[in-house]
Amino acid sequence: MTTRREKELSQWLDGRLSSDRAARLEEQVASDAALRDSAEAWRQIGSLLRQETPELTQTPEAAWADVQRALRQAPAAGARPVAMPWNPRLAWSGGLIAALLVVAFSLFSLQISRTGPVAQAAAAQPAVEVEWVEVEWPDAMPMVYQDDDTGLTVIWMVELETKELLDADS
Amino acid sequence: MPTRSLLMWCGLVLMFGLGTLLPSAAQASSVQVKAVLIHASDEEGPSDPRLADIEPQLRKVLGFARYRHFGEGNAQIELPGSATIRLGRGYTLDVEASQAGRGRIRLQVNWRKGNQGLMSTSTVVSRGRAPAILGGPSHEDGKLIVTLAVQ
Secondary structure: OOHHHHHHHHHHHOOOOOHHHHHHHHHHHHHOHHHHHHHHHHHHHHHHHHHHOOOOOOOHHHHHHHHHHHHHHOOHHHOOOOOOOOOHHHHHHHHHHHHHHHHHHHHHHHHHHOOOHHHHHHOOOOOEEEEEEEEOOOOEEEEEEEOOOOOOEEEEEEEHHHHHHHHHHO | OHHHHHHHHHHHHHHHHHHHHHHHHHHHOEEEEEEEEEEEEOOOOOOOHHHOOOHHHHHHHHOOOEEEEEEEEEEEEEOOEEEEEEEEOOEEEEEEEEEEEOOEEEEEEEEEEOOEEEEEEEEEEOOOOOOEEEEEEEEOOEEEEEEEEEO
8 A cells, every 4th residue: 555545544534534535535445455454454443542542631730730739738847858868769750750741741732732823822832841850859759830821830849748638639 | 545445344344243243142152040049938928029020920820928039149151061059048059051952051950958959950941031940849838949040
């Protein structure tokens, strides 16, 4: 199958072909066994992917609102002095989590940018791009949040107490 | 006479060009990094006029009621280069700056108190745009925040 035909088949399965071209391709699929097999295989793969892909249930704004709420509820007794032993394992795991969060937010921004011109403006290039974060603090994890309204990028160290409250709250 | 006049005009144009280009070239090869240490809490109290530019945005994003100026520092860093910015109260930022393409600056920052590291991060920032906000360590009844901006 040629690349052009693959592309057309993919568009047909996604319902993105014009009615004329769709009708032509349907005829070809009906008469071409190889094309029919490809179409069926792709349809099954698409169906599997839709089942496996988790729904985006919480927006970054909602996730950050959870953090804000947790900050408000954090007990004053939870405040710690700065002098603490360094834990490199936590630092690296924290960095990994931060990277994942940045990727998640980037994907969400990408999703927004495909929805329309207003959303595209909101998802314009941020003033700050975070490449990585390491938290050198025991029982803490980093979180990165980009606020479109203010243009601020927040790189926040969520302490364990805050995290526990966050989990209990959600 | 025409030759002398032409030379004079060429000289003036050259001087004007150098005068315009040299400062911008120097500016492009270095960056000014400004960092402000802020204490955010929900206690009652007046706003700090030194934070008037940033407080509304912080209030919107972080939600704390009061923001106090704890200290600040800045550094002019040649690109690539590094500097240590002392924020006050024992807090320090170690900053490494380099070009990141398209006029943007890569800042690798290590926020620490004394020898104890708090947070390290690498960000790509633009001159004159909204600052990066580092934060989270608890202090008294609130949280510490550092705003990091480049010019």
